[in-house]
Amino acid sequence: MSSEPVLEVRDLTIALPPGGDRATAAQGVSFTVGRGEIVCLVGESGSGKSVIAQGVMGLLPKNLPVTAGTILLQAEDITRAGARRLRELRTTRMSMIFQEPMTALNPVMTCGEQIDEVLRFHTEMSLNERKKKILDVVREVSLPDPGRMVASYPHQLSGGQRQRIVIAIALVLDPVLLIADEPTTALDVTTQAQILNLILELQKRHKTGVLFITHDFGVVAEIAHRVAVLRLGKLVELGAKHAVLQQPVHDYTKMLIGSVPTLHPHGRAFDAAAPMVLETRALEKTYVDRSWFGKRREVRAATDVTLQIRRGQTLGIVGESGSGKSTVARCIVRLIDPSAGEIRLGGEDIASMSAARLRPLRKRVQIVFQDPYRSLNPRRTVGEAIIEGPVNYGLPRGEALQRARRLMEFVRMDPGVLDRYPHQFSGGQRQRICIARALAMEPELLIADEAVSALDVSVQAQVLALLEEIRERLNLAMLFITHDLRVASQVCDHVAVMSKGVVVEYGPAKDVFGSPSHEYTRALFAAAPGRGFAFGST
Amino acid sequence: METPSSAQFEALSVESAAVVRQESGWRRARRSWSVRIGGCALLLILAIAVAAPWLGTVDPTLFDAGSRDLRPGASGEITTLEGETVSHTFVMGSDSLGRDIYSRVLYGTRVSLVVGISTALLSLAIGIACGLASGYLRWLDGILMRFMDGIMAIPAILIAIALVALWKGSLLTVIVAITIPEIPRVTRLVRSLVLTIREEPYVEAAISLGTPAWKIMFAHILPNCIAPLLVQGTFICALGILIEAILSFLGVGLPTDIPTWGNIMAEGRIHFNEYPHNIFFPGVFLAITVLAVNILGDGLRDTLDPKMAKRV
Numbered sequence: 001m002s003s004e005p006v007l008e009v010r011d012l013t014i015a016l017p018p019g020g021d022r023a024t025a026a027q028g029v030s031f032t033v034g035r036g037e038i039v040c041l042v043g044e045s046g047s048g049k050s051v052i053a054q055g056v057m058g059l060l061p062k063n064l065p066v067t068a069g070t071i072l073l074q075a076e077d078i079t080r081a082g083a084r085r086l087r088e089l090r091t092t093r094m095s096m097i098f099q100e101p102m103t104a105l106n107p108v109m110t111c112g113e114q115i116d117e118v119l120r121f122h123t124e125m126s127l128n129e130r131k132k133k134i135l136d137v138v139r140e141v142s143l144p145d146p147g148r149m150v151a152s153y154p155h156q157l158s159g160g161q162r163q164r165i166v167i168a169i170a171l172v173l174d175p176v177l178l179i180a181d182e183p184t185t186a187l188d189v190t191t192q193a194q195i196l197n198l199i200l201e202l203q204k205r206h207k208t209g210v211l212f213i214t215h216d217f218g219v220v221a222e223i224a225h226r227v228a229v230l231r232l233g234k235l236v237e238l239g240a241k242h243a244v245l246q247q248p249v250h251d252y253t254k255m256l257i258g259s260v261p262t263l264h265p266h267g268r269a270f271d272a273a274a275p276m277v278l279e280t281r282a283l284e285k286t287y288v289d290r291s292w293f294g295k296r297r298e299v300r301a302a303t304d305v306t307l308q309i310r311r312g313q314t315l316g317i318v319g320e321s322g323s324g325k326s327t328v329a330r331c332i333v334r335l336i337d338p339s340a341g342e343i344r345l346g347g348e349d350i351a352s353m354s355a356a357r358l359r360p361l362r363k364r365v366q367i368v369f370q371d372p373y374r375s376l377n378p379r380r381t382v383g384e385a386i387i388e389g390p391v392n393y394g395l396p397r398g399e400a401l402q403r404a405r406r407l408m409e410f411v412r413m414d415p416g417v418l419d420r421y422p423h424q425f426s427g428g429q430r431q432r433i434c435i436a437r438a439l440a441m442e443p444e445l446l447i448a449d450e451a452v453s454a455l456d457v458s459v460q461a462q463v464l465a466l467l468e469e470i471r472e473r474l475n476l477a478m479l480f481i482t483h484d485l486r487v488a489s490q491v492c493d494h495v496a497v498m499s500k501g502v503v504v505e506y507g508p509a510k511d512v513f514g515s516p517s518h519e520y521t522r523a524l525f526a527a528a529p530g531r532g533f534a535f536g537s538t
Numbered sequence: 539m540e541t542p543s544s545a546q547f548e549a550l551s552v553e554s555a556a557v558v559r560q561e562s563g564w565r566r567a568r569r570s571w572s573v574r575i576g577g578c579a580l581l582l583i584l585a586i587a588v589a590a591p592w593l594g595t596v597d598p599t600l601f602d603a604g605s606r607d608l609r610p611g612a613s614g615e616i617t618t619l620e621g622e623t624v625s626h627t628f629v630m631g632s633d634s635l636g637r638d639i640y641s642r643v644l645y646g647t648r649v650s651l652v653v654g655i656s657t658a659l660l661s662l663a664i665g666i667a668c669g670l671a672s673g674y675l676r677w678l679d680g681i682l683m684r685f686m687d688g689i690m691a692i693p694a695i696l697i698a699i700a701l702v703a704l705w706k707g708s709l710l711t712v713i714v715a716i717t718i719p720e721i722p723r724v725t726r727l728v729r730s731l732v733l734t735i736r737e738e739p740y741v742e743a744a745i746s747l748g749t750p751a752w753k754i755m756f757a758h759i760l761p762n763c764i765a766p767l768l769v770q771g772t773f774i775c776a777l778g779i780l781i782e783a784i785l786s787f788l789g790v791g792l793p794t795d796i797p798t799w800g801n802i803m804a805e806g807r808i809h810f811n812e813y814p815h816n817i818f819f820p821g822v823f824l825a826i827t828v829l830a831v832n833i834l835g836d837g838l839r840d841t842l843d844p845k846m847a848k849r850v
Contacts, residue, residue, distance in 0.1 A: 333746050362748045369739040377740040379761040385740075389747035434743070441747065 004074075005032035006176045006209035007056065007094075011069035014051055014060065014233075025051040025064055027233045033177065036207040038200075040220045040241075043230035044256075044456035045427075049213045052230075053179050055079075056211065057096050058086040073177060091118050094177040095170035099185050101162035105154040111138075111165045112150030118172055133172065141168045141198060160191035164198065171202060178203070179211045184219060188320035189483065193527035196222050215456065217260045218486070221245060221530030229253045245533060259461035261486035263531055265509040270493045274310040276344075277444050277477035278332065278365070281306050283341035283351070285327050301327040302501045305341070309445060314471060314478040316492030316509070318485060318524070324501035325481045329449045332479070333367050334358060345445075363393060366438035370450035372430035376422035382433050383418030389441045400440070407436040411466060428459035435466065439474075446470070447479040452487060464490060485528045489513050497521045564842075572837025579830035583823075587647040595641035596626060598797040602636040610639075610815050631815040633805055642797040643820050649709070649798040650779045650827060656713050657778035658771045661720035666767070668721065669728020670755050674736060683729070686722035694719035698781060702790045712791055716781045720774050727770055731763040765842035772835030776828045783824055799824045 014026040026048045033039045043049045054060050056071055058078055071078040073094055098104040106114060112134055119130045138146040141164040154162055170178060184192040200223060203210050212223060220227055227244040229237040237250045248254045283305040289297040302324040309315045317325040331338040343351040350361055369375045376385055387400035405415040411432040422430055438446055452460045468491060471478050482488050488495060495512045497505040505518040516522045567573050596616055605614035610631040617623045630639040672682045701715035744754050785791030786800025794801055799820035806816020
């Protein structure tokens with residue numbers, strides 16, 4: 001690391017439009033990124049980390065002006081640069097990669113054309129030189145079969161491959177600064193590990209300074225040299241990785257790091273003979289795509305899934321996207337009809353039960369979904385949402401409202417807000433309301449389908465603690481679906497690992513986490529970011 | 539993991555007291571200038587329609603042979619049904635039968651508004667029912683939508699002319715004739731909205747709460763379709779007013795003795811070169827009314843339709 005920083009942000013203040021909940025998106029933020037250094041900008045949603053990244057790229061919308069401070073890219077002030085100068089600087093001196101590679105790429109241009117675009121605008125290279133350069137850079141981001149990749153459209157590639165193309169575009173002109181805005185958040189954990197490795201490797205080879213924006217402390221532990229923690233637009237802590245992660249000074253940083261779940265299973269004892277609540281036997285869901293002409297296409301979303309959930313215990317289903325874990329949950333709630341197999345609830349098989357016979361049994365299994373912003377009807381009050389189920393089953397409105405008030409207290413919300421609409425609540429509050437709505441049915445089995453995945457880490461810890469308390473106090477059975485191994489290790493008694501629709505490993509959490517036997521499980525654990533760090537111990 | 543400390547829950551209860559402030563679509567709509575201008579113009583036209591008898595008008599069907607083809611602003615006489623002859627200033631002139639254009643245009647406002655509003659309401663009501671059924675009950679979808687495709691294959695004006703020709707030209711006939719071609723458009727819109735909303739987690743949550751299908755349709759799906767439907771409604775209203783004028787102009791709308799803007803223009807068409815005011819004044823009223831409704835619709839779409847609102 002040389003003495004001259006590549007990027008120096010000094011007292012940066014970015015205003016928010018009037019009428020918001022605070023006046024500035026960033027307030028007096030100062031930090032530097034040296035040559036060949038990776039600085040992680042960490043914060044929860046609304047901390048202003050993405051706005052700062054946009055400011056550095058000169059991409060701020062007009063209603064978010066820089067009101068004070070400077071952003072120096074190799075001693076040149078970005079905040080004073082005109083549109084033309086900024087255009088010259090982008091991709092030649094600074095580049096950005098984004099969270100969602102599909103939307104960062106143009107769907108109607110081949111990947112090669114999109115890399116070529118950069119070369120045509122910024123260099124005088126001839127066609128043949130450009131062709132050679134494109135193949136070189138595609139090879140450099142470790143994409144197989146560069147010739148085919150260059151001729152492919154973005155939709156023909158996988159998420160990880162697309163992100164590699166985005167990185168290739170960003171690095172083709174060898175910029176001194178790379179800004180990565182949550183580049184692995186939309187990717188599966190194994191893909192994430194590969195992309196992080198790629199960024200590390202390229203950064204080392206080209207001595208690029210990297211400003212890496214993330215909310216995930218696991219990723220920070222993997223990649224950072226230095227860490228800057230943001231809270232509500234203010235920089236609360238800045239320091240070397242080990243110092244910040246292991247001896248945080250500021251209370252907020254301590255709380256954030258303390259909220260990161262550990263990878264060590266909790267080791268809570270459970271009663272192996274507790275009564276069975278739900279059992280699936282050889283459950284199968286196949287989607288059949290019949291077109292008028294052409295072949296019948298079958299997609300096996302879940303095959304031969306046999307699981308058992310006992311009272312007072314939590315079964316976790318862990319897997320990457322497309323593994324079929326949500327399909328199993330939706331079959332159990334009968335939001336979709338399974339193709340084969342049994343789902344035994346109590347003594348009865350509900351897998352192929354008619355809607356009329358199923359109705360009285362529905363209340364025994366309830367589900368909480370991932371997206372708190374779409375799980376509540378925006379046009380109905382929170383109170384109406386919670387009493388809907390009990391009223392459907394004949395409870396008088398007055399009594400149902402009484403129950404709703406008690407439940408709101410139970411999930412630690414003010415019972416006085418029952419007449420408000422969902423848009424007036426934050427994501428964590430909405431998830432509590434969804435839990436209250438599910439509990440209003442007094443279910444025997446609560447399914448949490450990625451229920452904490454969309455939440456900030458501190459809120460996630462609170463909701464996880466709440467779910468744990470609910471399971472204990474109500475002696476509920478819980479089915480916990482997640483892609484996050486840390487979360488799974490915190491709450492699960494048993495774990496089923498799914499891959500491509502099949503359960504590859506199933507057993508007590510201690511065993512699965514302690515000594516995984518299937519190679520996929522081992523790969524999954526190896527990819528978990530920051531596994532060398534003991535979070536949550538502070 | 540340690541259970542979060544009581545301090546964290548303390549912080550939480552503070553959080554739950556602080557309500558995220560977000561303006562409702564309706565409040566934003568009321569602040570939009572398009573909505574204000576369009577709405578005010580429309581209210582003014584509505585007031586004119588209601589107060590037509592008291593705005594210095596005479597019976598719009600009265601004619602006087604002595605006051606034929608008067609220029610706007612000319613004074614003349616008109617004979618009432620009782621046989622009394624009164625002097626009258628023809629603000630917008632008179633037509634070739636000696637009828638007062640001003641009175642006819644003002645009374646014509648009533649017809650236009652009634653036709654516009656009732657076609658909008660009627661096509662929305664039927665379209666919503668068909669769209670909900672088609673979007674939520676999948677087995678009905680194929681049959682219903684092919685039927686709608688069939689209606690859409692015939693030009694709207696042709697259906698209207700055919701229907702009016704089939705029955706007798708009356709206000710009801712014209713309304714029905716304009717409504718029918720609009721139904722498939724509303725149905726398609728509602729169906730597409732239902733198809734997206736039915737996949738929302740809150741609808742799935744309602745299913746797992748044991749909510750019956752009809753309640754899901756009317757309590758969960760329909761309220762979330764209202765904003766785009768309201769916008770569509772204003773455009774149908776404007777279209778209804780235009781088509782009624784076109785039908786009347788073509789002579790297949792309301793009977794010629796009823797004063798409508800289309801009828802007035804149709805009668806003035808022959809003498810257009812000498813007496814352009816016969817067409818000018820009803821034309822201006824028609825244009826202003828349709829413009830007002832469309833501006834209102836644009837304003838509502840910008841503020842209520844979430845997809846558009848995000849761009850603002």
